Amino acid sequence: MLTHTQILDRFAARVMPEGSDDTARLQFAAAARAISVAREGVARLDQSCDQLVYLSSGSTKLVAHATHDREQVIGFHFAGDLLCIPARAHHSYSLVALRDTELVATCYDKVLELFGAHPGVLEILLESTRASLDRCREKAIALGRKTAPERVASFLIAMATRTGRTEEGAMVLSLPMSRRDIADSIGITIETVSRQLTILREQGVIETVGRSEIRILDMQRLTEGAGFLPGRA
Amino acid sequence: MLTHTQILDRFAARVMPEGSDDTARLQFAAAARAISVAREGVARLDQSCDQLVYLSSGSTKLVAHATHDREQVIGFHFAGDLLCIPARAHHSYSLVALRDTELVATCYDKVLELFGAHPGVLEILLESTRASLDRCREKAIALGRKTAPERVASFLIAMATRTGRTEEGAMVLSLPMSRRDIADSIGITIETVSRQLTILREQGVIETVGRSEIRILDMQRLTEGAGFLPGRA
DNA sequence: CGGCTTGTTGACGGGGATCAAGAATTGTGG
DNA sequence: CCACAATTCTTGATCCCCGTCAACAAGCCG
Numbered sequence: 001m002l003t004h005t006q007i008l009d010r011f012a013a014r015v016m017p018e019g020s021d022d023t024a025r026l027q028f029a030a031a032a033r034a035i036s037v038a039r040e041g042v043a044r045l046d047q048s049c050d051q052l053v054y055l056s057s058g059s060t061k062l063v064a065h066a067t068h069d070r071e072q073v074i075g076f077h078f079a080g081d082l083l084c085i086p087a088r089a090h091h092s093y094s095l096v097a098l099r100d101t102e103l104v105a106t107c108y109d110k111v112l113e114l115f116g117a118h119p120g121v122l123e124i125l126l127e128s129t130r131a132s133l134d135r136c137r138e139k140a141i142a143l144g145r146k147t148a149p150e151r152v153a154s155f156l157i158a159m160a161t162r163t164g165r166t167e168e169g170a171m172v173l174s175l176p177m178s179r180r181d182i183a184d185s186i187g188i189t190i191e192t193v194s195r196q197l198t199i200l201r202e203q204g205v206i207e208t209v210g211r212s213e214i215r216i217l218d219m220q221r222l223t224e225g226a227g228f229l230p231g232r233a
Numbered sequence: 234m235l236t237h238t239q240i241l242d243r244f245a246a247r248v249m250p251e252g253s254d255d256t257a258r259l260q261f262a263a264a265a266r267a268i269s270v271a272r273e274g275v276a277r278l279d280q281s282c283d284q285l286v287y288l289s290s291g292s293t294k295l296v297a298h299a300t301h302d303r304e305q306v307i308g309f310h311f312a313g314d315l316l317c318i319p320a321r322a323h324h325s326y327s328l329v330a331l332r333d334t335e336l337v338a339t340c341y342d343k344v345l346e347l348f349g350a351h352p353g354v355l356e357i358l359l360e361s362t363r364a365s366l367d368r369c370r371e372k373a374i375a376l377g378r379k380t381a382p383e384r385v386a387s388f389l390i391a392m393a394t395r396t397g398r399t400e401e402g403a404m405v406l407s408l409p410m411s412r413r414d415i416a417d418s419i420g421i422t423i424e425t426v427s428r429q430l431t432i433l434r435e436q437g438v439i440e441t442v443g444r445s446e447i448r449i450l451d452m453q454r455l456t457e458g459a460g461f462l463p464g465r466a
Numbered sequence: 467c468g469g470c471t472t473g474t475t476g477a478c479g480g481g482g483a484t485c486a487a488g489a490a491t492t493g494t495g496g
Numbered sequence: 497c498c499a500c501a502a503t504t505c506t507t508g509a510t511c512c513c514c515g516t517c518a519a520c521a522a523g524c525c526g
Contacts, residue, residue: 050363064370064373064374065462066374066378066379066460066461066462067460067461067462067463068463070378070460071378072373072374072377072378074370074373074374084363084366086367086370088462090371090459090461090462091371091374091461091462092462093370112356116352116356117352118352119349119350119351119352119355122352122355122356122359123345123349123355125359126355126358126359126362129359129362129363129366130283130317130362132366133317133362133365133366133369134319136366136369136370136373137297137307137319137326137369138323138324139373140297140305140307140369140372140373140376141297141299141305141307141324143373143376143377143420144305144376144417144419144420145299145303145304145305145420146299147513147514148513148514178472178473179472179473179474180472184377186377187376187377187378188514188515189514189515189516190472190473190474191473191474191475191514191515191516192513192514192515193473194473194474194475195474195475195514197473197474198474198475210523210524211472211473211522211523211524226323227299227300227303228299228300228323228324229298229299229300229321229323229324229325230300230301380481380482381481381482411504411505412504412505412506413504421482421483422482422483422484423504423505423506424482424483424484424505424506424507425481425482425483426505427505427506427507428482428506428507430505430506431506431507443490443491443492444490444491444492444504444505
């Protein structure tokens with residue numbers, strides 16, 4: 001468990017890389033809030049303005065609420081990520097911890113006000129926003145035009161890219177999220193997720209160990225079923 | 234029809250607002266390409282690196298290709314917009330003109346290289362990227378969790394927000410895109426779009442004039458059917 | 467071991483896709 | 497300015513994937 005000061009320092013190291021002046025740093029420390037969120041907990045953020053969040057440890061899902069009973073997981077985020085949580089508008093967004101998580105949150109506008117003249121900070125914000133946009137667009141393709149089997153395959157590949165590790169020739173995933181989270185992320189039901197995983201298991205493409213570990217045995221076959229463009233990895 | 238120089242000047246005015254030095258401007262002019270695209274035409278962009286595009290006139294759709302017969306429209310863009318077209322990877326993206334369009338394109342990396350030290354330029358890029366991300370997230374909600382009627386209503390409201398004009402108490406949209414484009418954008422078929430518009434017409438919520446004009450007569454009813462959070466506009 | 471949550475499997479039905487035909491709009495040439 | 501072809505849109509009939517509901521199994525924790 002880190003102290004608030006340590007969390008803020010990590011954030012400072014991430015966002016303010018080079019010699020940004022101490023005045024701005026101190027002002028930032030005054031404006032930013034360090035927050036700890038327990039597993040399954042919802043980060044209590046200011047919904048009145050867009051929030052910039054830095055995850056110093058743990059992992060989260062960004063959830064959008066349409067009508068009360070329908071949730072769409074917009075994305076998963078891991079330690080070190082910077083992300084933006086939009087203010088409440090047509091839909092409301094919330095950040096939910098998948099594991100115990102520590103984060104730093106500020107009003108996006110406040111950051112721009114303090115660091116609008118610092119190219120280094122802006123470049124980092126731009127880079128992380130572009131990464132989020134890229135992933136969101138890939139998600140939009142999956143949600144709009146892919147079948148259930150393709151969605152599951154795409155999801156597994158995306159997770160392998162972001163958090164997978166190679167072990168004895170197999171790509172191993174320790175998924176921090178539940179079947180429900182996966183389902184809400186790719187726009188299908190938990191039952192359908194389960195059925196698709198069963199099919200992949202029967203085909204020998206994956207193995208599952210307990211609830212959270214998935215071992216990808218045949219990445220090529222998985223990729224073929226992901227609905228990607230032919231002729232490319 | 235603008236000359237290439239005029240198009241570049243417009244772009245410069247949009248991206249380089251204050252006194253950015255002439256050296257960078259000239260270097261940029263050398264790196265940027267001004268392109269005219271006729272209606273229905275595909276902008277011939279460099280697919281090997283992310284492209285930054287400025288639309289000086291016209292309107293476009295950003296299309297992602299999954300397998301050959303399936304297209305997902307990621308977003309629509311209008312004159313004055315800045316957008317990023319990702320390099321080819323798991324999917325390939327292309328920019329298609331809905332009307333005759335003029336644009337300026339450059340490698341995103343080149344822009345960062347030239348203007349990485351200019352806070353004004355970075356701020357504009359960040360702002361437009363955040364706007365794209367916001368819209369993409371709203372789209373993800375619609376694609377993942379909304380029914381066909383809700384998707385059509387959400388689409389009409391989004392278009393009203395971006396390009397609508399008020400006339401005799403009605404919100405009037407001149408949609409530059411076809412039913413097919415709408416369908417590919419909200420992840421349903423043209424037939425379903427057509428059916429939903431018919432239902433809205435029968436309910437007196439909208440009127441259609443020709444193929445491209447839609448008049449929203451009852452914005453409240455439309456909003457109620459869009460699957461937004463209750464109790465908010 | 468026994469409750470409790472989470473995941474899996476089965477049966478069934480519905481919303482939207484697909485296939486097919488007809489109507490409306492737009493464009494073109496006389 | 498009016499045929500008329502070509503495209504786009506609308507409407508109808510049928511089908512199927514995946515959502516829903518329900519029951520059961522498997523992890524997980526005291």
